[in-house]
Amino acid sequence: MMPNRDTVVESLPVLRTEVTPFLSEAARYLLASAAALILDFSILWACVNWLHWPAWLAGAIGYSSGLVLIYGLSVTWVFRHRRLRDKKYEFLIFGLLGAIGLVLNSLTLTLAIALGATLALAKLLSAGVGFLANFLIRRKVLF
Numbered sequence: 001m002m003p004n005r006d007t008v009v010e011s012l013p014v015l016r017t018e019v020t021p022f023l024s025e026a027a028r029y030l031l032a033s034a035a036a037l038i039l040d041f042s043i044l045w046a047c048v049n050w051l052h053w054p055a056w057l058a059g060a061i062g063y064s065s066g067l068v069l070i071y072g073l074s075v076t077w078v079f080r081h082r083r084l085r086d087k088k089y090e091f092l093i094f095g096l097l098g099a100i101g102l103v104l105n106s107l108t109l110t111l112a113i114a115l116g117a118t119l120a121l122a123k124l125l126s127a128g129v130g131f132l133a134n135f136l137i138r139r140k141v142l143f
Contacts, residue, residue: 105130
């Protein structure tokens with residue numbers, strides 16, 4: 001069972017209600033994104049190492065699982081308002097907007113490596129760009 005949004009907000013100083021709604025939602029989205037990334041990576045790792053599936057298939061299943069988790073957390077805990085009433089359409093748009101973030105993430109990774117960044121630094125930069133893009137676009141369009 002998910003914790004009550006207000007209980008979590010009151011228990012973490014950075015998420016208290018006197019902080020602007022934007023920053024509060026951004027902090028919750030960061031935590032939700034971390035949970036989705038952990039799920040994504042765990043499924044990828046388990047499917048490749050235990051089930052001996054190809055990485056592309058395991059990656060697709062992991063990414064899709066993370067997408068479902070971040071969507072669920074976004075509509076129940078991260079964002080206070082929803083612009084769309086049709087949940088199926090909302091999920092479709094949520095996923096499509098995530099594809100924009102994925103493209104920006106990949107471009108940032110490629111560019112950073114081309115400019116001489118290490119893989120770890122490039123991934124850190126690209127994850128930041130992907131996070132910001134997904135949060136800002138989804139907040140503007142859906143929430």
